Amino acid sequence: ETGVTQSPTHLIKTRGQQVTLRCSSQSGHNTVSWYQQALGQGPQFIFQYYREEENGRGNFPPRFSGLQFPNYSSELNVNALELDDSALYLCASSRRRAGASETQYFGPGTRLLVL
């Protein structure tokens, strides 16, 4: 069974640029959630995707957007990067099933540095 993978592992961008982060779900999982973890903080929920649609969103501005593809992989896009966007971005996959409570499994993250 393949776990959650993310790419790239590290990324450096400058303020105002745009970035795309990628996530491949664990085998058999159909739901992807994205979290931002600033240095010294706990992760914060950005949004969740299920069947290629946004299923819920945290307190993040619209310049944070996402996609989910038919194979359940996902992208996180951030436009107009700000210095405060520097963080570890974590993807978590899970399997939504009727009548069951799912568990979210996390990938290793992408470390983004905005200069």
Place this chain on the structure above:
Amino acid sequence: AQSVTQPDIHITVSEGASLELRCNYSYGATPYLFWYVQSPGQGLQLLLKYFSGDTLVQGIKGFEAEFKRSQSSFNLRKPSVHWSDAAEYFCAVGQLLYSGAGSYQLTFGKGTKLSVIP
């Protein structure tokens, strides 16, 4: 809104000693509760979870946690700590996004860093 408080920022214990990490949550309904562990530069690994049922939950690596509704707590315990347990520990509460299938978003505490003295 839901929230999680981990009162201890940093804890140091000797190898072989017992461990208890504290977690208090605020959530209006019956919570989904989790403990995750994060090693430096790594993602999060699930230690254990509580969805319902028995309030004492067993997890991996010899960890356990007890859900106490009256205290809004979900403290993590281990009877004997190993040097490899040194890491950061996060408590989280799940807020339902779609109740029909238990889909939720996680709200995390700020974490407790555990150091182990050999």
